[in-house]
Each structure stands twice: as structure tokens, then as C-alpha cells.
Amino acid sequence: MNTMFERPSRDDIRGLLPTIDVPSLPEDDLPEELTRRQPLRLPALAEPELVRHYTALSRLNYGVDNGLYPLGSCTMKYNPKINDELSSLSAFSSLHPNSCAADAQGILQLLHHLGVLLGRIAGLDEVCLQPAAGAHGEFTGLLLFKRYFERRGDVHRTRILLPDSAHGTNPASASLAGFTTVSVPTTSEGQVDISALRSALDDSVAGIMLTVPNTLGLFERRILEITDAVHAAGALCYFDGANLNAFIGRARPGDMGADVFHFNLHKTLATPHGGGGPGSGPIAVRGDLAPYLPVPRITANDGEYRLAWDAPDSVGSTHSFFGNVGVAIKAYAYLLELGDLGLRDVSDNACLNANYLQALLKAHYILPHLGLCKHEFVLSGRDLGGDVSTLDVAKRLMDYGFHPPTVYFPLIVPEALMIEPTETESRDTLDRFARAMIAIAREAREEPERLRDAPTTAPVRRLDQTRAARDPILRHPLGE
Amino acid sequence: MRFVVNTQADQRRMLEAIGCSSIDDLFADIPEEILGRFRPLGLPGASELEVQRAIRALAARNAEPESIVSFQGGGVYDHHVPSVVRSVTSRSEFATAYTPYQPEISQGTLTAMFEFQSMICELAGMEIANASMYDGATSLAEAALMAARVRPGGRILVSEALFPHWRRVLETYCWAADIDIVDVPISTDGGLDRSALDGEASALIVQTPNAFGVLESLAELGSSLGDTLLIVACNPLALALVEPPGALGADIVVGEGQPLGLPMSFGGPLLGLFATRRELLRQIPGRIVSRTLDTAGNAGFTLAAQTREQHIRRERATSNICTNAALCALAATVFLALHGARGLKELSELNFRKAHYAARRLVEDADVELAFSRPFFNEFTIRIPEAPERLLEGLRARGLALDPPLAIPHPQANADPLLRIAVTERRTKAEIDHLVDSVKELL
Numbered sequence A: 001m002n003t004m005f006e007r008p009s010r011d012d013i014r015g016l017l018p019t020i021d022v023p024s025l026p027e028d029d030l031p032e033e034l035t036r037r038q039p040l041r042l043p044a045l046a047e048p049e050l051v052r053h054y055t056a057l058s059r060l061n062y063g064v065d066n067g068l069y070p071l072g073s074c075t076m077k078y079n080p081k082i083n084d085e086l087s088s089l090s091a092f093s094s095l096h097p098n099s100c101a102a103d104a105q106g107i108l109q110l111l112h113h114l115g116v117l118l119g120r121i122a123g124l125d126e127v128c129l130q131p132a133a134g135a136h137g138e139f140t141g142l143l144l145f146k147r148y149f150e151r152r153g154d155v156h157r158t159r160i161l162l163p164d165s166a167h168g169t170n171p172a173s174a175s176l177a178g179f180t181t182v183s184v185p186t187t188s189e190g191q192v193d194i195s196a197l198r199s200a201l202d203d204s205v206a207g208i209m210l211t212v213p214n215t216l217g218l219f220e221r222r223i224l225e226i227t228d229a230v231h232a233a234g235a236l237c238y239f240d241g242a243n244l245n246a247f248i249g250r251a252r253p254g255d256m257g258a259d260v261f262h263f264n265l266h267k268t269l270a271t272p273h274g275g276g277g278p279g280s281g282p283i284a285v286r287g288d289l290a291p292y293l294p295v296p297r298i299t300a301n302d303g304e305y306r307l308a309w310d311a312p313d314s315v316g317s318t319h320s321f322f323g324n325v326g327v328a329i330k331a332y333a334y335l336l337e338l339g340d341l342g343l344r345d346v347s348d349n350a351c352l353n354a355n356y357l358q359a360l361l362k363a364h365y366i367l368p369h370l371g372l373c374k375h376e377f378v379l380s381g382r383d384l385g386g387d388v389s390t391l392d393v394a395k396r397l398m399d400y401g402f403h404p405p406t407v408y409f410p411l412i413v414p415e416a417l418m419i420e421p422t423e424t425e426s427r428d429t430l431d432r433f434a435r436a437m438i439a440i441a442r443e444a445r446e447e448p449e450r451l452r453d454a455p456t457t458a459p460v461r462r463l464d465q466t467r468a469a470r471d472p473i474l475r476h477p478l479g480e
Numbered sequence B: 001m002r003f004v005v006n007t008q009a010d011q012r013r014m015l016e017a018i019g020c021s022s023i024d025d026l027f028a029d030i031p032e033e034i035l036g037r038f039r040p041l042g043l044p045g046a047s048e049l050e051v052q053r054a055i056r057a058l059a060a061r062n063a064e065p066e067s068i069v070s071f072q073g074g075g076v077y078d079h080h081v082p083s084v085v086r087s088v089t090s091r092s093e094f095a096t097a098y099t100p101y102q103p104e105i106s107q108g109t110l111t112a113m114f115e116f117q118s119m120i121c122e123l124a125g126m127e128i129a130n131a132s133m134y135d136g137a138t139s140l141a142e143a144a145l146m147a148a149r150v151r152p153g154g155r156i157l158v159s160e161a162l163f164p165h166w167r168r169v170l171e172t173y174c175w176a177a178d179i180d181i182v183d184v185p186i187s188t189d190g191g192l193d194r195s196a197l198d199g200e201a202s203a204l205i206v207q208t209p210n211a212f213g214v215l216e217s218l219a220e221l222g223s224s225l226g227d228t229l230l231i232v233a234c235n236p237l238a239l240a241l242v243e244p245p246g247a248l249g250a251d252i253v254v255g256e257g258q259p260l261g262l263p264m265s266f267g268g269p270l271l272g273l274f275a276t277r278r279e280l281l282r283q284i285p286g287r288i289v290s291r292t293l294d295t296a297g298n299a300g301f302t303l304a305a306q307t308r309e310q311h312i313r314r315e316r317a318t319s320n321i322c323t324n325a326a327l328c329a330l331a332a333t334v335f336l337a338l339h340g341a342r343g344l345k346e347l348s349e350l351n352f353r354k355a356h357y358a359a360r361r362l363v364e365d366a367d368v369e370l371a372f373s374r375p376f377f378n379e380f381t382i383r384i385p386e387a388p389e390r391l392l393e394g395l396r397a398r399g400l401a402l403d404p405p406l407a408i409p410h411p412q413a414n415a416d417p418l419l420r421i422a423v424t425e426r427r428t429k430a431e432i433d434h435l436v437d438s439v440k441e442l443l
Helices: A047-058 A079-086 A105-122 A134-151 A169-176 A195-199 A221-232 A241-246 A286-294 A327-363 A390-399 A427-446 A448-452 A465-470 B008-018 B021-027 B032-036 B048-061 B083-089 B107-124 B136-150 B164-179 B280-283 B308-314 B327-363 B389-397 B429-442
Strands: A124-129 A159-163 A181-184 A203-212 A236-240 A260-262 A283-287 A297-300 A305-309 A375-382 A415-418 B155-159 B180-184 B203-208 B229-234 B253-257 B272-276 B290-294 B299-302 B379-383 B418-422
Touching: A047 B083, A079 A327, A079 A390, A079 B048, A105 A124, A105 A283, A105 A297, A105 A305, A105 A327, A105 B048, A124 A286, A134 A169, A134 A203, A134 A236, A134 A260, A134 A286, A134 B164, A134 B203, A134 B308, A159 A169, A169 A181, A169 A203, A169 B308, A181 A195, A195 A221, A203 A221, A221 A236, A221 B032, A236 A241, A241 A327, A241 B164, A241 B180, A283 A286, A327 A375, A327 A415, A327 A427, A327 B008, A327 B021, A327 B048, A390 A415, A390 A427, A390 A448, A427 A448, A427 B008, A427 B155, A465 B290, A465 B299, B008 B021, B008 B429, B083 B327, B107 B272, B107 B290, B107 B299, B107 B327, B136 B155, B136 B164, B136 B203, B136 B229, B136 B253, B136 B272, B136 B280, B155 B164, B164 B180, B272 B280, B327 B379, B327 B429, B389 B429
Parallel strands: A159 A181, A159 A203, A203 A236, A236 A260, B155 B180, B155 B203, B203 B229, B229 B253
Antiparallel strands: A124 A283, A260 A283, A297 A305, A375 A415, B253 B272, B290 B299, B379 B418
16 A cells, blocks of 8 residues: 655645744744754645545545445444534634633533533433543443542442453543453353352442443343442442443433443444544433542533632543634534434334344344343354354455454354444345345355455455564565 | 435335344343433434535634734644644544555655654654654653652652643653652743752653753753653754753653644644653653564564553553554654754744844833743743733734743742733734834833
8 A cells, every 4th residue: 555655755845834924033042952953754736646545545535435344333323514613614724722711601601512412312400522432431430430429438339340241441431440350251142140240249349330231232130130239239320331332322321220321422432433532422421420530520600611720629620722623513413313213213213223233134043142232232253154253254255345243252252243233224234234144154154255255345455464464564664 | 414425225124134124133132221312412303515614704703813923822822733634644544544554555654753863862862752642741740650650759849940730741651650749830931940859759840941941951961860860852854953851861751842834823732842861661652663574575664662551451551542643743743854054043043033032122212020040041020020911912902922921930020010021933023023112102
């Protein structure tokens, strides 16, 4: 793949910058001892060449606008275009974060109202928009746990329980927040093992992190029993909101026993994923955890919006300013447009599409957990024949023109294929995807080399990950 | 809902295939008790036109952008964002993709990330860089945690002239990780007081330009620290003019990438920069892209060193970061590709010259004093002989926006309050002169 460094560059581009209009005095010169001596070897592309290069790169990418992107737990739904336009209005995009509140009444009102709406969606009391991504929300939420027990003098509560189906960010966030983790097994029905949970609950446990529905795509049918048991043990319940698309508009985490819940605005509320961010991971919390939320907070008084800093119990800040405001604007526009009925359409069609696809595929792949799924489901690529793996299935899907599902996650399903179609896919697309998956299952038995050689139609053939791990090349030599 | 493609007829046929009689049946696994507690938002829904109207009305409640001349800074600045940057990042093949877990159909994102890493290494004078963090503040906090893994010791030395809003994030992360922060005071010239450096630590954090806008001298700092790692927080635009921290012994370089083609957006999304030495690869947080080969022997790019990351290593990962700021990194890549070394130096020089013109005129014509004698880049700090609120309000009434008063006191006891002024290439001579004249009249 050619980088911009291989393109014809020129270092004498004129007209890029304004002519200097102030006198420059030699006594203002940067002292010699600070001046850059190391050469700066950055080539410049003239704008036409630059546009050709990045347009060419973009065509090597596959996004939601190109086709089905059934990446489980990532909710790759269509991103409405109007939201991008509104977020880039100059009154928002040209506003400095240190602006006085009087200059920022519109954006503060928007962020405040978004917080109110998110609180209602979660069925919880207060919202903080600072976290820049889901994992950042997890970390921020667990800091509230930490401060809550610290203020209660309950300093020996240092453990976080995690179902073994949890997203990898959950244990990593728990560690970052200074907790140790304890794994709770999943039953053969794909539910949290409640007796194992009960025996793990003691006064060293600060809380549990749950994903609802779980990463098998199954609703925890005994969720109230779980959260009651955790609360009865004096611990708190964190809900990972990656899978909110399954029940938005129909049910609320606060009604399931959540004390802290994070949203992924880039998933459920349709803001673009950007190739890996920027996202946004606001948290909603129960009232008694609100004193510990990060500062500053946005307060409303008689239609006037302010930043409030006075919060002696706050955990501090987890972002430079107010989080990813540009992303929050898009999510707000989406909520206004959808309204209550639209949000219900989201979960209705997300679950309909997932169950439909599951029904089309269950005779052709191992489905470890039968029955209703929510917005996603997990198949296993085991025993397809021909000695092929889930990775081969994923790569072969590219040849059929689809982005593969999430693979090898959750860890508790061997050779997992985690499929989340989202509500914005049509029956026709799902039918085509199912036909491709079924054809691949047949190929695995009859022509397994087709899978092992895949992809053959992608911009590159299968890339050597081992080589990248053993001998990583992490930067261009730039003429060295 | 207009983003659903299926018709009611489709839905009926799909329900049939599933074996359900209604959509409600799909939710039979959620306990009745939970469904019964549900309360709607009370939002009616709206057409695109109505949403546009509602949000434009909110935008109109902000100050009109043309009515503000910004001298604000502290990591986020009013720089020009070339049109081509947004044009490239708006391409939906970039914008609507996710983390490139499947490299064969993500070569666009991965190639750009590799370019980004190469460019950031070059600017910072470092060997490796990751593919982005959320913002400069969280980059710095993660650098502190990384240093504490590499050099366990439990304390981090931090210059008092670190941006206070970064300091707050650093404190929050360090509280969680049980790492002590030890302040290193500032000399009266605005730079780090090296004589106050005392004893070993996991790392020393220095920012340059610092919260006062002052450029620190890093010469021989790294080599004087022994086993203590040197973490340098920087402004990437300044690195076109000043010797990069990597050439001066820095072990980790972090920064806020907003000056490289990102709008201010009321403080987010931003772009965390993170670069370090190659031997520390296994400890770096975040995504990192490597060149590799495909089965036909052609070059391509893929995520690398993933065994550090949360989805593999879980509670032992180097960070919990998953979604980062990939599209912002793409913006910075395009911005740097457009300017190249020469354009970037010229841009950096413009910022430098205009800030120095503003400082000189304020001293000579508005009778204010620079708070510090050390060199600065595109922002500097002045002393105000009175509480600054009245001055700030007066300036704002004339269309001039400054940062609120600095929350860090001058190292001299009983010194006057401090105001920081940032000047970018967007500020014209007329705007700077207007600032100077206004300060003169108001003081």
C-alpha cells in the first residue's frame, strides 16, 4: 500500500498561508539553544495530489455506507447525514472551550438537555458527558464506586465481579480504577451463574459490571435477582451500555437495578464511528452517586446555563473539557428526530433483524444458545469441516462483499462469530448475507481452500499478523 | 422511523420465519416488572427540517462566531482549518468505518494511521507513536501510568506550570492508581526550578510551552534525572520551531493535537498524541499500526502489538482504551500532509511572530508587564495590576475573548494576577492592535 510519503511532493508550495502583516524584530527571535536542529522531514503534497491520495485510501476502506457491517457489540447502524451538518455549524465548531458562559448558552443548553434525555432513557438521575468513549465511561463510573466507598470508610471493598462473557474493556477499566477483578461463570443457558455470584459476594466486593443483554445477545432473565443480591451485599451495579440498542424505547437500565450506566453515543445514537473514534461514552448515575461525578457540571437556572465547579466530593475530571461535544450534538439531533416512537422502532427492528438472521443461519452453524436473542447473536465456526476456522469464514465473507462479524468474542464461545445487523438493514440485505454465510459453510466442507485463501477480492490478500507482531514496522523511515 | 428500511410486510414475513406472532414476542425475555416500569421521554419526534430549525436556534443562542476575536488558548486554539481537511474526513468510507479489526478491508484507515504515527514521531523526535488518545490530558495521564509500570515507585514529579485542566485529569487518574503527585515549583522566570528536583521518582512531567506559554529548556534535563523517566507535554505546532523533546532525552512525549487541523468544538473531540522510545513498545497504551505483508508478498498495514490491549490482555492490559480519536488523527495527518515541513515551519513562525508582536506592543504601548522573562511560542502571560474580571468583561464587550485568569499563582509572593494571551495565524495586525488599544483604555 502506498503511503503519502511515496507520492510526488514539493516543499515550495505558495499561497497556503497568509502573508505576515506584523513587523518581526530580530530581538524576538527564538534563542539558538531552543531552536530545532534536528531536521524535520515531512513532505508536502499539493492539494490536488493530496485529495487523490486520500480519496484512493478511502476506497480501500469499508464503512457502513458501503454495506452491511455486522460487527457484534459495535452497533454499526446508518449515521444520518443531517447530524454531521448540524454538529459542524460554526457557532458550535468555532467556540473555544474557555468561552464565558454567556457566549455558550446555546451549546450549554443543548448539552444540558441531552443530559436530561439520556437520564430518562437510562431511568437514572444525573448524567455526565465527559467520557470520550465507552471504556472511558466505564473508568469514570468505577471511579464513582471508588469514591462512594472511600466516603463511607469502606476501603476494603476492592474487588469487581465480572461475568466471563464481559467485554475486554470491563476488566481493563476496573484495573485502571484500582480494583482487582473476579470472574463469574456463565451457565450453559448463557446466563450469569447466580449461585456462583452469591458465593463471590462478600464485603470485599465493590460492585459488578454487567452487560445487558449480555455479549451472547441474551437478556439476563434474572437480572433483578442479580442486582438485588449485589445491593444486598452492599455493593453497586455498573451496566455496560454497549448493547442498549436491544431495548432502547422499551426498558431502562435504572429499572433493572443499575447504579451507573454508560451510553455509547457512537453506537446506539448513530454517531459515526470514525474508523475508531471519536466516540462518546456519557454515564448516567443514581442520585446518591451524583455528588462524586466529575467537574465541571452544567447547571440550569431559569433558562440560564452555567458551569458549576463547586463539588467537594467529585472524583475530579476525566477529560480536558466537556467531553466530545461535536459527537454529543449529533446524538442530540438523532434523539430529537426519532422521539419516543422512533426509539422504539430502533429496538424493535434491531431485535427483529437479529432474530431473523439467527433463524436463517441456525441450521448451518452451531448456535450455542437457542431461543430468542436480542439485537445480536453468537454462532460458532467450529466443526465446519475442511479444517477451517472462524477467521477463514470472516475473510471469505469479504469476497462476498460483506464486512465480517466480530470474531473470537465472547471468549466463552469457541470460534465465536458475533453478529449484530442493527435496525437499519433491510430483509433483502439479511437474505443476501445469510446466503453468503450458507455458501461459505458449504465451501468449508467441499472447497475449504477457498476459505483459507480468502480474501481474494479485497484490496490486499490476507495480511500476516504474526510478521507484524514479530517484526513490527511502526513508522516510515522518511529518507533515512 | 425513516432510518428503518423494512416495510410492515417485511416485518410480518420475518416474524413468521422466526416463529413469533408479534414484535412484542421478541421482548418476552425481559421481565414484565421491568417493562412495566418503562416511562417514555416525552419527545414527539421531528422531521429533518424541524430538527435543523431547533438546533440552529440553539446555535443562535451562542455568540456569533464572527463577533468574537479569540485570544484564547491553553491547548485549544483558534487556528485555520483548511477546507480539504474536512473534505477528506467527511468521506464516509473513513467516517462510517470502525476500528480496523479486519485489516484487508481497512487499508485506508490503517495506511493513514501509519502515516500519522510516522509524522508524530518525526515532530516529537521519537521512535514510536500510537494511533491517538482521547485528548492531551488523558494522554498525559496514561503516560504517567505507563511510567509507573516501567519504573515502579509510586510517585510522579509534576511541574506546577502544567495546564490546570490537564493537572486535574492527571490527579484523577493517579488517585485511582494510587500514585502520589509531587509538585516541582517554577522559577521566577516562568520555567521549571531544576534546583527543586529532589530524589528518584517514576517520572518527571514537564510541559513546554507550559501553562504560562513559556518554553522550557530541556537541555540536559533528561540526563540529569537518573532512572526517573522524562515525560514532556508539548504543542505539536511549536515542534516545527523548537528542538523536539526526543532529541533532548524525553522518554515519553504527549500533546494535544487540536492545532493540527481540528476545530475547537467547545473542547471536543480533541486528539491525544503519544510517542515514546521503541524499547517501551510493550508498555504503550492505545492502538498501534504496523506495516506487514500479505500472502502474495505485497505490503499492507495491520494493528500490531495487540497483546497489550484490553480485548486480549483484559485486566492486565496497558490501558482500557478501545475507541480513540481515529478520525481526528486522520484530520491531523491530512493537515500535516498539506503543509509539510516547510509549511508547518512557516505556520509555526507566523504564530510565533504575531504573538511576539502582540506582547511587544502590550508592553510598549499598553504599559503592561510580561509576567516571565523566558522565551515563549504563541501564547504569553501578562500581569494585571488589578483583579482581571473587569478587564476581561471590558475586552469581551469589544469583541475580544481571553481565557479566564490563570489559576496558577506567580512564583513570586504577592504578585499581580496573571492573564494568558494566545495569538494564532488567524489574528490580523488590526485585531492585535485592537486588543492592545483596548487593554490600554481599560486598565
